[in-house]
Amino acid sequence: MRARYGVPLGISAAMAAGLGYAMGIEARSFRLRRVTVPVLPPGMRPLRVLQVSDIHMVSGQRKKQRWLQALAGLRPDFVVNTGDNLSDPEGVPEVLDALGPLLQFPGAYVFGSNDYYGPKLRNPARYLLEKAQGRHGLNGNAPAVGVVHNPWEELRDGFDAAGWLNLTNTRGALKIDGYEIGLTGLDDPHIKRDRYARVAGGPDPAADFSLGIVHAPYLRTLDSFTADGYRLILAGHTHGGQLCIPFYGALVTNCDLDTKRVKGLSAHEAGGHASYLHVSAGCGTNRYTPVRFACPPEATLLTLTARDA
Numbered sequence: 620m621r622a623r624y625g626v627p628l629g630i631s632a633a634m635a636a637g638l639g640y641a642m643g644i645e646a647r648s649f650r651l652r653r654v655t656v657p658v659l660p661p662g663m664r665p666l667r668v669l670q671v672s673d674i675h676m677v678s679g680q681r682k683k684q685r686w687l688q689a690l691a692g693l694r695p696d697f698v699v700n701t702g703d704n705l706s707d708p709e710g711v712p713e714v715l716d717a718l719g720p721l722l723q724f725p726g727a728y729v730f731g732s733n734d735y736y737g738p739k740l741r742n743p744a745r746y747l748l749e750k751a752q753g754r755h756g757l758n759g760n761a762p763a764v765g766v767v768h769n770p771w772e773e774l775r776d777g778f779d780a781a782g783w784l785n786l787t788n789t790r791g792a793l794k795i796d797g798y799e800i801g802l803t804g805l806d807d808p809h810i811k812r813d814r815y816a817r818v819a820g821g822p823d824p825a826a827d828f829s830l831g832i833v834h835a836p837y838l839r840t841l842d843s844f845t846a847d848g849y850r851l852i853l854a855g856h857t858h859g860g861q862l863c864i865p866f867y868g869a870l871v872t873n874c875d876l877d878t879k880r881v882k883g884l885s886a887h888e889a890g891g892h893a894s895y896l897h898v899s900a901g902c903g904t905n906r907y908t909p910v911r912f913a914c915p916p917e918a919t920l921l922t923l924t925a926r927d928a
Contacts (some may be wrong), residue, residue: 636910645905646911649686649902651693652919654884655875656895657926659828666795666923668693669721672855673901676714682901683916684717691720695918696795698724699721700836701855701899702731704805705769706738706906715777717787723782725793729786729804730771731834731856732756736810737767738905741863746871755874756809756835786832788814791821803849809835809856809874821847828923836876836898842897846890851897851923857881859900863913882914897921 628786659666665826669690676683698721704714708773715722754760784791786804793800806812807880836854844852859862860869860881869881879885882900886893902916 628693628751639657640912643769644769645681645915646904646909648915649683650917651690651881651888652899652917653922654886654897655922655924656851656897657880658830658895658922659923659925661925661927663798663827663925665798665925666697666798666800667693667695668694668921668923669698669724669903670701670855670897670899670919670921671698671718671721672695672701672834672860672918673903674705674717675703675901675903675905676710676717677707677906678709678711678713680859683866687717687902687918688720690918691723694919695724697793697800698726698783699777700726700728701830701832701853702729702899703733703855703901703903704730704774705734705771706903708737708769710765711770711773711777722778722783724739724874725749725782725794725795726778727786727791727802728830728880729806729834730775730776731807732810733769734771734774735769735807736763737769738907739763739766740907742928743908744860744913746873746910753875755837756757758809758837760876769917788812790818792823792826798827799825802832803829803844805840806830807834808837808840813837813840815840815843819843819847822849829892835874836880836896838876841876841887841896842889842895843886844890845857849894850926851895852887853899855899855901856902857898857900859914859917859918860910860915861904861908861911869914
């Protein structure tokens with residue numbers, strides 16, 4: 620009797636414990652990733668860039684809000700928000716409150732699909748199926764129907780009122796300690812809102828340094844930024860794989876980026892040029908899958924330093 624029922628019960632208990640850890644502990648174990656990237660022109664002083672991404676705010680997530688507010692203590696030179704701030708149509712005030720201290724710093728943002736549309740309940744196995752079939756987002760899938768429309772305009776107005784740059788398929792620039800930092804952004808490729816032709820042409824020659832910003836790191840956008848000569852691209856979207864296998868890594872990226880580059884700093888080559896790519900694993904989850912395993916929530920402080928002459 621014991622042999623017959625002991626193994627299944629043990630497996631069930633282990634699965635329950637793993638789910639409890641993934642939902643109750645790791646999904647709330649916020650971390651700060653620190654990365655140094657040698658991309659600035661020789662002689663330029665280092666710049667500290669705080670990247671926040673994939674907040675997926677749901678009303679009542681107080682610990683996440685307090686953690687985001689505390690990031691202002693890092694005193695970055697500027698902030699980059701790479702989208703998917705919402706997972707609740709009622710979450711805009713709490714996003715703006717959580718980011719309030721950071722809105723006092725220069726910043727810029729792009730939106731992701733979950734800023735525009737509320738999430739839907741999905742079987743997580745569909746991500747594996749779509750990966751096998753080469754289908755991601757609206758790239759090969761039918762357009763979403765019956766989705767909730769989030770009040771993204773209120774979020775945009777709050778960011779704009781604080782002076783953050785809206786980089787929706789456009790360019791902008793920040794003045795940081797006498798330097799001009801060029802920023803080129805795209806709307807979310809995951810739902811085919813990116814329009815690279817509007818911003819093509821490479822970095823602004825008048826800027827001291829320029830970088831590209833996009834929510835979802837689809838290869839077509841990475842190729843365009845890199846071929847145009849941007850030395851650094853910031854993205855989010857992947858959640859770092861969200862449910863990873865220890866000592867192996869991510870199974871999916873939810874786009875056509877390979878799993879080896881699902882989070883952190885890596886290289887990208889296109890058109891005879893090379894760029895650094897930093898993908899944030901983000902600090903939230905879809906409200907219907909509030910779990911993380913072997914992939915804790917994060918923000919990243921990037922220290923940009925001068926490259927070799």
